[in-house]
Amino acid sequence: MKELTPSTLVAVFEEIFGRGLFWAMVVTAAVVTLAYFYVLIRDRRVSWQKFLFAQLSMPVGAVGAVFFVMWATHSEFADIGGPIDVIVLLAVAVAGAIGMAILVYTLESFLVRRKPLP
Amino acid sequence: MTLDRRRFLALSAAAGLAAGASATTVGYAQDTTRTNAKIVIIGAGAAGTALSNRLVDRLEGAQITIVDPRKDHWYQPGFSLIAAGLKPAGYAVSRTSDWLPRGVKLVSEAVVAVDPETKRVTTDAGTQLDYDVLVLAPGLVLDNDAIEGFSLDVVGRNGVGALYAGPQYAAKTWEAAARFSETGGVGLFTRPATEMKCAGAPLKHTFLIDDIAERAGTTKRKIVYASPSDNLFSVLIVSEKVRMLFQHRGVEPAYRHVLKAIDVEKKVATFTTPDGDLQRDYDYIHVIQPQRAPSFVPESGLAWPDRWIGQGWAEVDPHTLRHRRYADIFAVGDVAGVPKGKTAASVKWQVPVVEDHLVAHLAGREGTARYDGYTSCPLITRVGRAMLVEFDYQNNLVPSFPGIIAPLEELWVSWLMKEVALKATYNAMLRGRA
CATH class of the missing domain: 3.50.50.60 (FAD/NAD(P)-binding domain)
Incomplete structure (x- = not known):
C-alpha cells in the first residue's frame, strides 16, 4: 500500500460491508454515542448499577463482533496465522465489547425509570 | 445550564457541521x-x-x-476470487465511462x-x-491460438478452466473447477512461458482449488503445478516458500513444462519438456494463454x-x-x-x-520520479489466508508493513486485504486518489 488516507479508509469500509450497511452502522454508532452522552449529561452521574449490567454485556458484544467479521470475510478461526492476526481479532473483540456496553447503558437509561436523587 | 433533549441535539448538530466544514478545507493544492x-x-x-x-x-x-x-471496465484482481466461487462474475465489472474524469474525450x-x-x-x-x-x-492480449486444441468456447466444459479471459470465463472456470473439487482426479495447473499478468494468480488458483477440494472431503485428488521454468516463482525466496507449502499440501511441482496442446474430448494435455513432448491425462486443467x-x-x-x-x-x-x-x-x-x-x-x-x-x-523540465519495479501480490494460500508478497526489479522483498505483516507468513490479515480491502484501494487508484 502506498498511502492510507481517510478517504481511502472510508472506501475500504464501504467495500467490506457494502455501502448501505456501512453507513447504516456509522449512523447507528453515532446515534448511540450521542444518546450515551445525552444520558450522562442529563443524569449528571454514572449509575453504577446500570454500568455493572453494561459490563456484563461486554463479552456478548465481543463475541458477536468477532463472529460478524468472520462471517463478512469468508473466514474462520483456523485462519489465524500470526501475531498481527491475533491483535486484529482482539481489536475487533474490544471494539464490540465497548460498543455493546455503551449501547446497553444507554438503553437502560432510557428504558429503566429514573430513581429520584437521594 | 439545564440540558434538555432539544438543546442537546442542536449542540450536537452544530458540532457535526463544524467538523464537516474543517474537513472540507483540508485538501492539498498541487501546482498546475x-x-x-x-x-x-x-x-x-x-x-x-x-x-x-x-x-x-x-x-x-x-x-x-x-x-x-471496450465498454466494460474489468477489476482483474477479482478474477481469481470469481474462479474460486467466492465472488460472482459481476464483482469485477463496471463501466469504463464511469471512471473517466470530465473534460477527457473517450474514443x-x-x-x-x-x-x-x-x-x-x-x-x-x-x-x-x-x-x-x-x-x-x-x-x-491473450494468445488463445498458441495452445493447440484450446479455444474460449471450451472453457467451463470437460474440465477446462481459463480464468484470465474475463469475468465470464472466470465464472465458467469455477464451474469446471467446482466439479473437480467434488469428484477429484488429476488437476493440472499451468502457466505460460511468456511474460504474464500477475505471476501469483496461477499459484492462487492452485492453492484455492486444492483447499476447496480438501474442505469438500475429496481426498482422491492429485494436483500438479506445471511451471515452464525450474522454479515456482521468479523471486527465489518466494519460490522456496511455495515449494514448501506445496510439499506440505501434497501438490506436485512439474518443472520445465510448457503447455503445448490439449485434447478437450480425451482430456489429455501435451507439454513441451527438456525430454521431449509429454502427455498427461487430466480431470481438470487450468490453462493460461501465452501473453503478448x-x-x-x-x-x-x-x-x-x-x-x-x-x-x-x-x-x-x-x-x-x-x-x-x-x-x-x-x-x-x-x-x-x-x-x-x-x-x-x-x-x-x-x-x-x-x-x-x-x-x-x-513544462520543459526533466522529471525526477523513479520506478524501481515495485509490485505486490497477496498470494492466497487457502480461503482465509494469504501471504503479502512485495518485491522489486532486483527481487528484493520490500514489505510495506515490516515487523507487522511478515512477507512469507500465511496470515489472515493478508487475506482480508485481498478479499475486502483491495478493490476499494483499486477504485481509489482509478480515481487518481491513491
Whole structure:
C-alpha cells in the first residue's frame, strides 16, 4: 500500500460491508454515542448499577463482533496465522465489547425509570 | 445550564457541521501546468484511467483523449476470487465511462497503428488522432491460438478452466473447477512461458482449488503445478516458500513444462519438456494463454527489437517508463517492456512516475520520479489466508508493513486485504486518489 488516507479508509469500509450497511452502522454508532452522552449529561452521574449490567454485556458484544467479521470475510478461526492476526481479532473483540456496553447503558437509561436523587 | 433533549441535539448538530466544514478545507493544492498540448492515452484500463484522472488535476488546457473500444471496465484482481466461487462474475465489472474524469474525450475505437514520426494514431474506424504526448496503456492480449486444441468456447466444459479471459470465463472456470473439487482426479495447473499478468494468480488458483477440494472431503485428488521454468516463482525466496507449502499440501511441482496442446474430448494435455513432448491425462486443467502486447505496438516499431522476441512489449526505460527512442511516448501497465510488474499494484506505482515525467516534459523540465519495479501480490494460500508478497526489479522483498505483516507468513490479515480491502484501494487508484 502506498498511502492510507481517510478517504481511502472510508472506501475500504464501504467495500467490506457494502455501502448501505456501512453507513447504516456509522449512523447507528453515532446515534448511540450521542444518546450515551445525552444520558450522562442529563443524569449528571454514572449509575453504577446500570454500568455493572453494561459490563456484563461486554463479552456478548465481543463475541458477536468477532463472529460478524468472520462471517463478512469468508473466514474462520483456523485462519489465524500470526501475531498481527491475533491483535486484529482482539481489536475487533474490544471494539464490540465497548460498543455493546455503551449501547446497553444507554438503553437502560432510557428504558429503566429514573430513581429520584437521594 | 439545564440540558434538555432539544438543546442537546442542536449542540450536537452544530458540532457535526463544524467538523464537516474543517474537513472540507483540508485538501492539498498541487501546482498546475498550463498547456495546450494534445495528449492521447491508448487504453482505459487501470493504468490509462488512473493516469487520466491525475493529469486533469495537474494540467490546465490540455486536450486529453483516451482511446478504448471496450465498454466494460474489468477489476482483474477479482478474477481469481470469481474462479474460486467466492465472488460472482459481476464483482469485477463496471463501466469504463464511469471512471473517466470530465473534460477527457473517450474514443470507443481500437487503435491499429501509431506513427511515431508524424505523431499520429489511427483507429480501426479510420479516426486519426494527432498527439504531442502519447501514452501506451492498452494492456496485453491473450494468445488463445498458441495452445493447440484450446479455444474460449471450451472453457467451463470437460474440465477446462481459463480464468484470465474475463469475468465470464472466470465464472465458467469455477464451474469446471467446482466439479473437480467434488469428484477429484488429476488437476493440472499451468502457466505460460511468456511474460504474464500477475505471476501469483496461477499459484492462487492452485492453492484455492486444492483447499476447496480438501474442505469438500475429496481426498482422491492429485494436483500438479506445471511451471515452464525450474522454479515456482521468479523471486527465489518466494519460490522456496511455495515449494514448501506445496510439499506440505501434497501438490506436485512439474518443472520445465510448457503447455503445448490439449485434447478437450480425451482430456489429455501435451507439454513441451527438456525430454521431449509429454502427455498427461487430466480431470481438470487450468490453462493460461501465452501473453503478448497488442499487435500495433510491434507493428508501429515501438517494441524492443532484441528482448522478449515475439512478445512485442514497448521499449521503455525501466525507471522512467519513457520510450527509449521517442521522448514523447510513455508506456504504463502491462504493455511496458520492463522485467517486472504486470499487476494493478505496479500500475499504482508506475502512474505517478509517468505523470511526473509527462508534466515535466510539457513544462520543459526533466522529471525526477523513479520506478524501481515495485509490485505486490497477496498470494492466497487457502480461503482465509494469504501471504503479502512485495518485491522489486532486483527481487528484493520490500514489505510495506515490516515487523507487522511478515512477507512469507500465511496470515489472515493478508487475506482480508485481498478479499475486502483491495478493490476499494483499486477504485481509489482509478480515481487518481491513491
